Amino acid sequence: MIPEIGHFLLIVALGVAVLQFLVPSWGVWKRDARAMAVGQSAAQVQFALVFLSYLCLTWAFVQKDFSVTYVAANSHSDLPLIYRISAVWGAHEGSLLLWMLMLSGWTGAVSVFNRRLPADITATTLAVLGAISIGFLSFMLLTSNPFDRHFPVPADGKDLNPLLQDPGLIIHPPMLYMGYVGFSVAFAFAIAALVSGRLDGAWARWTRPWTTTAWLFLTMGITLGSWWAYHELGWGGWWFWDPVENASFMPWLVGTALIHSLAVTEKRGLLKSWTVLLAIIAFSLSLLGTFLVRSGVLVSVHAFATDPARGVYILGFLAVVLGSAFSLYAWRAPKLKSEGDLAFFSREGLLLLNNVFLVVAAAAVFLGTLYPLFVDALGMGKISVGPPYFNAVFIPLTAPLAVVLGLGMAVGWKRAKFKEVVRQLRWPAALAVVLAIVLPFLWVDGNSFAVFGGVLLGCWVLLTSVHDLWGRVRAKRSLLNGLSSVPRSVWGMTMAHIGLGVWVLGVAFVSLYSVERDVRLAPGESAELHGYQYFLRGVEPVRGPNYDADRGTVEVTRDGTSITILHPEKRLYRAQQSVMTEAAVDESPIRDLYVALGEPFDNGDWSLRMYYKPAMQLVWWGGFIMFFGGILAASDRRYRLAKLAQAPVEADGKVSA
Amino acid sequence: MTKRQKRMAAVLLLLVGLSVAAVLGFTAFSKNMMYFQTPSDIAAGQLPEGARIRLGGLVEKGSVQRGDGLVVNFSVADCDANLPVRYEGILPDLFREGQGVVAMGHMEGKTFVADEVLAKHDENYMPPELAEKLTTPDGKHSCAQFKSMGG
Numbered sequence: 126m127i128p129e130i131g132h133f134l135l136i137v138a139l140g141v142a143v144l145q146f147l148v149p150s151w152g153v154w155k156r157d158a159r160a161m162a163v164g165q166s167a168a169q170v171q172f173a174l175v176f177l178s179y180l181c182l183t184w185a186f187v188q189k190d191f192s193v194t195y196v197a198a199n200s201h202s203d204l205p206l207i208y209r210i211s212a213v214w215g216a217h218e219g220s221l222l223l224w225m226l227m228l229s230g231w232t233g234a235v236s237v238f239n240r241r242l243p244a245d246i247t248a249t250t251l252a253v254l255g256a257i258s259i260g261f262l263s264f265m266l267l268t269s270n271p272f273d274r275h276f277p278v279p280a281d282g283k284d285l286n287p288l289l290q291d292p293g294l295i296i297h298p299p300m301l302y303m304g305y306v307g308f309s310v311a312f313a314f315a316i317a318a319l320v321s322g323r324l325d326g327a328w329a330r331w332t333r334p335w336t337t338t339a340w341l342f343l344t345m346g347i348t349l350g351s352w353w354a355y356h357e358l359g360w361g362g363w364w365f366w367d368p369v370e371n372a373s374f375m376p377w378l379v380g381t382a383l384i385h386s387l388a389v390t391e392k393r394g395l396l397k398s399w400t401v402l403l404a405i406i407a408f409s410l411s412l413l414g415t416f417l418v419r420s421g422v423l424v425s426v427h428a429f430a431t432d433p434a435r436g437v438y439i440l441g442f443l444a445v446v447l448g449s450a451f452s453l454y455a456w457r458a459p460k461l462k463s464e465g466d467l468a469f470f471s472r473e474g475l476l477l478l479n480n481v482f483l484v485v486a487a488a489a490v491f492l493g494t495l496y497p498l499f500v501d502a503l504g505m506g507k508i509s510v511g512p513p514y515f516n517a518v519f520i521p522l523t524a525p526l527a528v529v530l531g532l533g534m535a536v537g538w539k540r541a542k543f544k545e546v547v548r549q550l551r552w553p554a555a556l557a558v559v560l561a562i563v564l565p566f567l568w569v570d571g572n573s574f575a576v577f578g579g580v581l582l583g584c585w586v587l588l589t590s591v592h593d594l595w596g597r598v599r600a601k602r603s604l605l606n607g608l609s610s611v612p613r614s615v616w617g618m619t620m621a622h623i624g625l626g627v628w629v630l631g632v633a634f635v636s637l638y639s640v641e642r643d644v645r646l647a648p649g650e651s652a653e654l655h656g657y658q659y660f661l662r663g664v665e666p667v668r669g670p671n672y673d674a675d676r677g678t679v680e681v682t683r684d685g686t687s688i689t690i691l692h693p694e695k696r697l698y699r700a701q702q703s704v705m706t707e708a709a710v711d712e713s714p715i716r717d718l719y720v721a722l723g724e725p726f727d728n729g730d731w732s733l734r735m736y737y738k739p740a741m742q743l744v745w746w747g748g749f750i751m752f753f754g755g756i757l758a759a760s761d762r763r764y765r766l767a768k769l770a771q772a773p774v775e776a777d778g779k780v781s782a
Numbered sequence: 783m784t785k786r787q788k789r790m791a792a793v794l795l796l797l798v799g800l801s802v803a804a805v806l807g808f809t810a811f812s813k814n815m816m817y818f819q820t821p822s823d824i825a826a827g828q829l830p831e832g833a834r835i836r837l838g839g840l841v842e843k844g845s846v847q848r849g850d851g852l853v854v855n856f857s858v859a860d861c862d863a864n865l866p867v868r869y870e871g872i873l874p875d876l877f878r879e880g881q882g883v884v885a886m887g888h889m890e891g892k893t894f895v896a897d898e899v900l901a902k903h904d905e906n907y908m909p910p911e912l913a914e915k916l917t918t919p920d921g922k923h924s925c926a927q928f929k930s931m932g933g
Contacts, residue, residue, distance in 0.1 A: 469788075469792060481796065481799065481800075485799075485800065485803045489803070489807050492807060492811065493811065496811070507817065507818035508815050508816065508817055508818070509815075509816050509818070509836060510811060510814045510815055510816070511814060511816065511886075513810075513813075513814045514810045514811055514813075514814035514815075517806075517810035517813075517814070518803075518806060518807050518810045518811075521806060522803060522806075643852055643870075643871045643872050644851075644852070645851050645852050695875075703875075703876075704875040704876070705875065706875055723852075723872035723873070724872065724873060726848065727848075732852055732872050734872050
């Protein structure tokens with residue numbers, strides 16, 4: 126009964142979404158205030174319906190209702206409760222329901238928090254979100270209903286994909302989806318700006334916190350995904366330039382560009398049509414990501430759907446959304462006039478440069494991800510490009526970005542003197558050079574051009590961020606006074622940049638100083654890796670709730686003293702009879718010691734994969750710091766005050782910092 | 783410079799930057815492009831010694847032989863040909879005899895030397911490229927009998 130209720134609620138939600146699209150659109154056209162207001166209540170009702178429907182599916186999982194096809198395919202009576210709850214988004218149908226929940230949640234939030242916006246802007250925004258909602262709800266109801274039943278009811282489920290039975294995977298998909306779907310709000314705002322023809326500082330100020338929020342979730346989602354791959358896939362890698370990873374990384378790059386161009390649009394009234402274009406592209410890439418991941422075009426752990434009808438539907442939906450958005454853009458964007466001009470050596474000039482680099486980097490990733498698919502579709506052969514391509518293109522494109530970032534914070538809006546900036550930044554620059562020479566000695570006796578370059582860029586970003594903050598604090602009477610006077614948005618920016626610096630440092634060290642060794646050991650034997658001795662003490666069978674495992678005991682010593690005892694596992698999940706590698710890692714900020722079990726040999730030997738990974742943690746810390754920076758920036762008082770401002774929109778247009 | 787000249791200069795600079803990026807991108811692309819090959823392709827084609835290849839096929843039943851340390855020899859086959867493969871390292875969890883596999887590496891004489899072996903995420907996984915090449919015009923996999931063939 127409960128699954129039928131869930132199904133029914135989705136159908137009702139589709140009806141409400143149609144209302145949410147049509148009535149406010151008509152209201153905007155006829156300038157009818159009552160019709161425009163319908164969008165808000167429709168958005169809230171829709172959220173309630175989808176949320177209840179989501180609970181119905183969760184209930185079916187918790188109750189182990191294997192008569193529901195989706196539950197039977199992704200759960201098992203031995204599956205622990207926490208994984209039964211997270212299994213809701215463990216495969217295609219349920220993850221779409223999660224996507225819908227996020228979308229209706231974002232829409233509901235827009236309807237609640239943006240009451241003070243001009244009625245026509247809110248109405249258009251909600252109508253656009255309603256249209257997206259129609260697309261996804263009908264997709265779900267037509268091709269991928271999670272509530273379908275099947276008979277006869279199987280005695281037990283097929284179990285959740287063992288790869289997904291990991292704490293990292295409980296929160297990775299919701300975070301990622303929050304980010305993906307969040308860009309739909311920026312998209313809807315952009316469409317509203319095009320329809321109304323009004324795009325000014327106030328518009329940018331409404332859009333900024335929404336975009337930043339979407340971005341921070343996407344940042345967290347990507348970081349968690351990477352963390353999961355590192356621990357769960359057993360290869361010791363954290364980024365593979367896999368098409369599915371790229372699908373989440375492209376919207377991130379463009380979203381980052383969007384955050385920066387929104388800043389220029391708000392403060393200086395420039396780059397208006399560019400900002401709108403970025404908002405459209407960011408959302409398009411989110412949709413494209415969904416298409417790539419869910420259509421079965423790519424074979425990977427994420428590719429759930431192999432039903433061609435689904436791929437065709439998403440592709441059609443993508444075509445409709447992009448077609449109408451870009452047509453509207455081509456028609457209306459020329460009306461968006463910039464207020465003033467842009468000097469190259471100014472903050473807005475450097476931010477534009479930052480945008481160019483980010484977008485070109487996204488384009489390079491796009492090329493490497495999609496070109497093989499195009500070639501295949503045209504029947505010109507099967508090709509692929511691996512990580513070497515992405516590294517060769519991505520690093521030269523992002524290194525200048527780091528340099529520009531440091532300059533950009535020191536340069537003022539409108540116009541700046543080059544000499545003055547050089548004078549300001551001479552100390553951070555000198556310190557960065559010194560650190561780039563010295564820091565690598567923490568790990569090895571020596572330095573190389575690549576390490577020097579990476580550390581230099583990382584330190585440069587870090588130090589210029591701190592320097593900028595210090596400059597703001599120093600201008601005040603006391604330290605405390607200074608620190609408390611810095612607005613949250615500035616704290617957020619500084620944190621996000623510091624996070625990036627930390628991340629760059631981590632990436633530089635871990636990619637250049639990692640040491641890997643595959644060995645074959647008998648119990649009692651040991652192998653040496655980068656000064657550490659790894660003793661294989663033994664391998665014993667253990668029994669988990671829904672798997673059997675071989676559990677290794679590996680003691681790591683250095684100069685005779687024991688450092689840690691690691692327990693890597695090789696698990697055989699009973700229901701699917703699939704084998705999983707559970708790596709064991711001893712983590713510290715300086716280095717990770719990583720051990721994974723390979724395979725047993727007939728004579729009792731085991732193969733082991735051992736890694737020494739310097740500064741691996743900095744990569745995760747970088748992501749988390751960016752995430753917190755995003756939270757600070759999005760929660761700045763300014764945005765909340767802006768909502769209360771009763772002043773007419775146009776009067777607020779030319780704000781300068 | 784007048785405003786117009788400045789703007790032209792900026793646009794020019796942007797174009798130069800974009801073309802550099804494009805050249806960089808396409809060079810890296812063509813350098814790192816790998817074609818997918820099956821054992822029959824390799825038997826038929828004249829590949830330069832040392833060219834990097836993605837080899838796809840099925841691991842022949844009974845062909846897996848362990849050597850010293852982590853050296854492992856096996857044979858990858860499609861319907862018409864097979865190819866001996868040498869690999870030193872840890873095989874992925876899903877590596878099985880009779881299952882699909884993708885190996886990255888190069889030819890040394892008559893042997894394919896792999897530096898990376900992938901068998902992805904799914905028991906029944908077969909690289910889509912391979913599945914396609916094994917499909918007969920009437921849409922069926924033609925190698926069912928092959929999978930049980932002795933090596």
